[in-house]
Amino acid sequence: MTVDLTQFHDAFFEESFEALDAMEAALLKLDVGSPEPELINTIFRVAHSIKGGSATFGFSEIASFTHSLETLLDELRSGTMPVTVALSDLLLKSVDVMRAMLRAVQAKQPIDSQRVSDLQFDLEVAIAHKSEAEPAAATPAGAAWIVAAESAAGGAAPAAQQAPRWRIRFHPYRELLARGNDPLRMLRELAALGELAVRVDAQMLPALAEVNPQDCYLAWSLELPGEVPEDAIRQVFEWAEGDCDLSIERLPGEQALPAGAQDAPTPVQATPAPVSAAPPASAQHGAHPPPAPAPASPAPAKPEAPVSALGDSGSIRVSVEKIDELMNTVGELVITQAMLSQLGSHFDGPDAEKLRAGLGQLERNMRELQESVMRVRMLPITFVFSRFPRMVRDLAQRLGKQIELKLTGEQTELDKTVLEKIGDPLVHLVRNSIDHGIESPEARIAAGKPAEGTVHLDACHRGGNIAVEVSDDGGGLDRDRILAKARARGLVGPNDTLTDPEIHELIFVPGFSTAEKTTDLSGRGVGMDVVRRNVKELGGKIELKSEPGRGSRFIITLPLTLAIVDGQSVAVGTETYIVPLISIVESMQLKATGITRLSGHSEVLSFRGDYLPIIRLHELFGVEPRSRALHEGLVVVAEGDGRRVGLFVDDLLGQQQVVIKSLEANYGHIEGVSGATILGDGSVALILDVPGLIRAASMRTAA
Amino acid sequence: MSTNPVERQQGFGGGSHQVLTFVLGNETYGVDILRVQEIRGWSAVTKIPHAPVHVLGVLNLRGSIVPIVDLRMRFALERVEYTAITVIIVMSVNTPAGRRDFGVVVDGVSDVVDVNSAEVKPAPELGSRSATDYIRGLVSVSERMVVLLDIDRLIGRDLALSTGIDGEEAPAASAAA
Numbered sequence: 001m002t003v004d005l006t007q008f009h010d011a012f013f014e015e016s017f018e019a020l021d022a023m024e025a026a027l028l029k030l031d032v033g034s035p036e037p038e039l040i041n042t043i044f045r046v047a048h049s050i051k052g053g054s055a056t057f058g059f060s061e062i063a064s065f066t067h068s069l070e071t072l073l074d075e076l077r078s079g080t081m082p083v084t085v086a087l088s089d090l091l092l093k094s095v096d097v098m099r100a101m102l103r104a105v106q107a108k109q110p111i112d113s114q115r116v117s118d119l120q121f122d123l124e125v126a127i128a129h130k131s132e133a134e135p136a137a138a139t140p141a142g143a144a145w146i147v148a149a150e151s152a153a154g155g156a157a158p159a160a161q162q163a164p165r166w167r168i169r170f171h172p173y174r175e176l177l178a179r180g181n182d183p184l185r186m187l188r189e190l191a192a193l194g195e196l197a198v199r200v201d202a203q204m205l206p207a208l209a210e211v212n213p214q215d216c217y218l219a220w221s222l223e224l225p226g227e228v229p230e231d232a233i234r235q236v237f238e239w240a241e242g243d244c245d246l247s248i249e250r251l252p253g254e255q256a257l258p259a260g261a262q263d264a265p266t267p268v269q270a271t272p273a274p275v276s277a278a279p280p281a282s283a284q285h286g287a288h289p290p291p292a293p294a295p296a297s298p299a300p301a302k303p304e305a306p307v308s309a310l311g312d313s314g315s316i317r318v319s320v321e322k323i324d325e326l327m328n329t330v331g332e333l334v335i336t337q338a339m340l341s342q343l344g345s346h347f348d349g350p351d352a353e354k355l356r357a358g359l360g361q362l363e364r365n366m367r368e369l370q371e372s373v374m375r376v377r378m379l380p381i382t383f384v385f386s387r388f389p390r391m392v393r394d395l396a397q398r399l400g401k402q403i404e405l406k407l408t409g410e411q412t413e414l415d416k417t418v419l420e421k422i423g424d425p426l427v428h429l430v431r432n433s434i435d436h437g438i439e440s441p442e443a444r445i446a447a448g449k450p451a452e453g454t455v456h457l458d459a460c461h462r463g464g465n466i467a468v469e470v471s472d473d474g475g476g477l478d479r480d481r482i483l484a485k486a487r488a489r490g491l492v493g494p495n496d497t498l499t500d501p502e503i504h505e506l507i508f509v510p511g512f513s514t515a516e517k518t519t520d521l522s523g524r525g526v527g528m529d530v531v532r533r534n535v536k537e538l539g540g541k542i543e544l545k546s547e548p549g550r551g552s553r554f555i556i557t558l559p560l561t562l563a564i565v566d567g568q569s570v571a572v573g574t575e576t577y578i579v580p581l582i583s584i585v586e587s588m589q590l591k592a593t594g595i596t597r598l599s600g601h602s603e604v605l606s607f608r609g610d611y612l613p614i615i616r617l618h619e620l621f622g623v624e625p626r627s628r629a630l631h632e633g634l635v636v637v638a639e640g641d642g643r644r645v646g647l648f649v650d651d652l653l654g655q656q657q658v659v660i661k662s663l664e665a666n667y668g669h670i671e672g673v674s675g676a677t678i679l680g681d682g683s684v685a686l687i688l689d690v691p692g693l694i695r696a697a698s699m700r701t702a703a
Numbered sequence: 704m705s706t707n708p709v710e711r712q713q714g715f716g717g718g719s720h721q722v723l724t725f726v727l728g729n730e731t732y733g734v735d736i737l738r739v740q741e742i743r744g745w746s747a748v749t750k751i752p753h754a755p756v757h758v759l760g761v762l763n764l765r766g767s768i769v770p771i772v773d774l775r776m777r778f779a780l781e782r783v784e785y786t787a788i789t790v791i792i793v794m795s796v797n798t799p800a801g802r803r804d805f806g807v808v809v810d811g812v813s814d815v816v817d818v819n820s821a822e823v824k825p826a827p828e829l830g831s832r833s834a835t836d837y838i839r840g841l842v843s844v845s846e847r848m849v850v851l852l853d854i855d856r857l858i859g860r861d862l863a864l865s866t867g868i869d870g871e872e873a874p875a876a877s878a879a880a
Contacts, residue, residue: 332766575750621752663751666803667761667770670752678763684749 005057013106017099021386024095025089028389035076035083043091044073052180052239054105061111062101068123069094074185075127081502090126092390093119129419158182164226165251166233171201171219172244178214181240189236190222195224218508226250285416291503320412320416323376327563329660330366330373331678337366338680366437372563375413381459381468382410384423388430392455395434401593402441402452403434409459414466415561421538422558425531429470429554430455432528437474437552447549448472450558466560471553477546479503504544507530536691539582564658567677567687569653570636573623576685577649578658579678583646583690585637587652592631605646607637614646616695620672626650640691648694660687719819724849727790727832728780733810733818733842733849738794740804742812745789762806764793771806772858784809796858805858815843823851 023046026039051066068390069091075081097119104111168190172183192197201219211217224233237246319679337359344352344359385407396403414422438453445451458469479500486492486506496508509664535542540558561563567578567585586607596604596611603614614635618625627633627650635646658677663670663686674689722733741764748760748771757776761768771791775782792808823840837857842849 326768335766621750623750654841661766661768663761663768664768666805667751667758667768670754672752676761676768678766678768682763683747684761684763684768686749686751 009057009106012057013102016050016053016102019049020095020099020102022046024092024390025093025386027095028393030083030088032083032088032532037077040073040077040083044070044077047073048180050102050237055178055180059105061113061116062098062105064189065094065101065116065120066098067097067180068120068127070182071126072123087126090122091212094123166222166224166226166228167222167251167287168233169219169247170222170237170244171246172216172240174215175218176240176243178215179240179243182241183216183218183220183240184324186236186240187220187222188509190224190233193236194225194228194231222499223251318376320377322375325378327373327377330370331661334366334370334659335678335680335682337362339682342680361438373575374415374563377561377563378413378417379414379419379421380411380413382407382464384419384426385410385425385457385459388426388457391427391430392434395431399434400440401434401438403438404452404454405617406454406456407458408456412459412461412466414558415563417562418466418538418560421534421677422556425534426457426468426470428459428527428531432626433470433472433474433552436474437476439475443475461560462557465557468556468558469553470556471551473551476548476550476552477504477507477544479548480505500546503547507544508542536641538562539580541582563660564657565687566655567658568636568655569679569685570617570634570647570649571626571651571653572617572621572649573625575621575623576653576679576683577617578685578687579636579638579647579690580674580687581655583638583640584638590631590635592629595630604633607644607646610644611696612637612644612646614648615693616648618648620693620697620700638690638693640689640694643694645690645694645697647688647690658685658687708876719817721815722818722849722851723815724813724844725814726811727774727778727809729843731813731849732774733816733844734792734794734854736815738757738796738854740793740795743791743793743806744787745785745791745808746844759808760850762791764804764806767804769793769806771808773808775808775810777857794854794858797878799857805842807858814869816843816849818844818851826850 020090023043026042028042030036030039047066047070051063051070051283054060054062054066072081076083076087080089096359097116101111101116135530170183170186172181176183187196187198199221200215201221204219205211206218230250233248238243240246319429341359341363344355363671388407389405392403392405433455438455439447439449444453454473456469456471458471460467482503483492483498487494491506491509492498507528535556535558538558539562540556543555543557544552545555546552565578566581568581568584570577570579591602594605595614596606598604604611605614606612614630616625616628617623618628625633630648633648633650634652636647637644637646639645658679660675661677663673663676670686672689672693672695673686674692675687676684677687679685721736723729723736723739724733726732745764748762750760751758751770754760754770757773759771759773761770763769773782785808788811789808790810790812791805791808792812793804795802795804823842825840826838837853839851839853842851
């Protein structure tokens with residue numbers, strides 16, 4: 001009966017990472033002092049399911065770590081231990097460690113066991129501290145075997161015996177513990193549901209020398225009052241399903257534990273296992289080794305427990321591949337539909353009108369279908385935003401600043417691919433805002449502002465695009481210092497005066513900012529050029545607005561999807577190319593006199609006071625053009641990586657939205673080409689990548 | 704879409720298998736039929752810059768962009784005009800970067816024949832090994848010699864070389880078949 005568990009690994013990792021995100025989010029929301037039980041439950045559940053999963057898959061280090069974590073969380077859950085700042089830090093660190101362990105296991109790399117055991121030690125210290133703080137609960141955890149406050153011996157309230165009761169026979173298999181289940185915890189959960197009567201069956205317990213501490217030798221018969229819902233009971237055993245024999249039956253009144261004698265012929269006290277009988281008075285906490293003072297809290301939250309947290313809002317997990325396949329097919333349909341429409345417009349005859357009406361209907365339906373399919377790939381931006389609360393908290397702590405993070409528009413949806421790539425630039429901007437933007441509390445108070453600074457992340461749709469904004473109420477850009485630096489570096493003449501936009505442009509100059517990284521220049525710094533490049537690669541742009549003393553705003557505008565681009569079709573000879581509209585500055589016809597030749601072959605054109613190099617597309621791509629004379633064709637002025645060039649083409653054809661297809665799927669990367677698309681007639685047109693073209697062209701001239 | 708036949712290696716080990724034969728000049732060549740996706744007539748291709756000479760360009764094959772290779776040029780045969788009977792055979796190759804589809808232009812498709820693996824003779828080694836290592840073997844089918852091709856070696860390596868494979872395949876076209 002060997003099952004290949006590796007097939008489930010991917011799902012386990014994916015779910016665990018998601019669960020850890022949920023745990024982190026819950027931890028950040030956790031109020032010191034008065035923690036919400038539901039949050040603690042969420043956190044606990046994550047630790048528990050990771051523990052269970054990793055034990056099943058044999059990731060013993062993770063299982064062992066999460067076990068310690070779970071023990072600590074259990075104390076929190078039962079309210080025997082207060083939530084402190086130090087503790088929540090410790091738990092956040094545990095999230096990091098668990099993530100690191102999972103990643104390492106996923107990548108089949110060794111786990112950083114030093115880090116793990118250090119933290120595990122900290123966790124255990126925290127647990128131990130708790131017991132010191134409460135000497136009353138000093139029962140050592142290892143010896144916490146429970147015996148019942150049980151009726152036959154102790155004589156629990158006789159009234160309970162009259163009412164109908166649940167009888168639960170719980171007989172775990174030996175490997176129950178190894179699977180990450182803890183019967184002790186399950187009993188505690190049952191105890192929280194109602195007055196629990198417990199009888200342990202220790203018949204199978206071997207002599208001490210033969211005991212394997214990782215095996216479970218005990219079985220229990222339990223009774224609960226009849227008013228406890230059966231679901232709630234079953235839920236407790238949910239995780240243990242398949243690892244135990246379980247029977248739950250309803251007993252009518254009058255016959256509490258009559259079978260007790262058969263079930264547990266060996267008196268509990270006679271077993272060699274360390275056993276301590278709890279006083280009958282604490283019947284309802286009977287399963288609770290340290291008689292905890294605040295047992296009530298976990299109970300009400302239990303029934304709805306497993307639903308929330310992991311966002312199980314009636315969704316299904318579909319592989320990206322399947323969605324791409326669907327998109328592809330729909331893209332094909334769109335092309336076929338375009339072909340039919342073209343054909344239909346040429347028809348004559350009695351039914352031509354009907355045909356055209358039908359085709360019009362088809363076109364509308366197609367568009368809706370395409371939009372719906374596109375939307376499947378869309379995810380809310382909260383997937384990116386969710387990492388910031390933690391980051392802001394950590395950074396603020398380290399820098400000794402007080403910062404509030406405001407998130408709005410988290411539900412704004414955008415394409416998964418865009419989503420994955422926008423994370424890093426945003427992290428950069430937020431980090432800059434905290435590091436350079438927000439002042440220290442003292443400086444803020446001196447400037448008449450509240451000590452706590454605000455960093456605001458906002459996302460919204462804006463006319464077919466999505467705008468993501470990072471703003472802060474810090475000091476804004478220090479224009480004098482930027483200007484001084486720029487002058488010192490010779491980027492700006494000593495007597496030039498610059499407008500604000502020009503100054504803002506300076507911080508995007510590669511190397512400008514990085515050089516200032518170690519100084520205290522308040523202008524934002526590190527690698528803004530990289531941020532801008534990333535945004536541009538996504539087909540977006542970044543703007544900056546800053547007011548001295550009031551703060552600054554970075555606005556990133558992105559296309560909703562990477563699957564479609566607005567393009568200008570251009571003709572070169574018999575070939576058609578698509579130039580993305582976003583990189584086009586202007587198109588124009590040149591006069592024969594408007595061109596200057598430099599050193600024989602490289603041509604430049606004069607454009608608004610600048611001289612731009614001309615790239616002849618037909619030369620670069622080896623195509624026979626209609627005309628080689630520059631004034632007989634057109635020049636498209638395009639911008640890429642901050643450089644402008646004139647692209648020489650034969651003709652402009654029209655603007656259209658095109659679906660981007662990969663050339664790399666079957667062929668490979670071509671310098672200067674970002675992809676291909678299929679035109680209305682079914683033929684393929686290449687989509688140009690302007691920065692790549694500029695690189696390719698300069699390599700040619702260099703060679 | 705059923706499990707892709709390409710996953711099954713085009714093994715010539717054991718038993719007989721089917722081979723699609725096609726004509727190129729005076730020779731007949733054969734490829735494992737399980738690798739063949741479709742056969743279609745010649746249509747104009749879109750040229751791609753900086754491609755090896757025998758890569759003519761790309762075509763739209765039901766939504767994915769597929770490179771087209773001229774086998775005559777690949778084998779350094781004399782070029783001929785593309786006509787109405789010129790045929791493109793679309794096949795799958797396994798490359799280090801995964802499965803790729805491509806089309807080859809041939810003079811004409813002849814037949815599907817059963818080839819018994821025991822009858823396949825190794826290609827005689829003459830001169831440099833690399834010149835013929837894309838030949839799996841020779842087999843005689845009704846008095847004609849058929850050259851069995853290893854398309855992974857013939858084309859897959861070509862594609863891999865010409866493209867500087869990067870693992871990141873854009874999602875759009877990867878799933879078509």
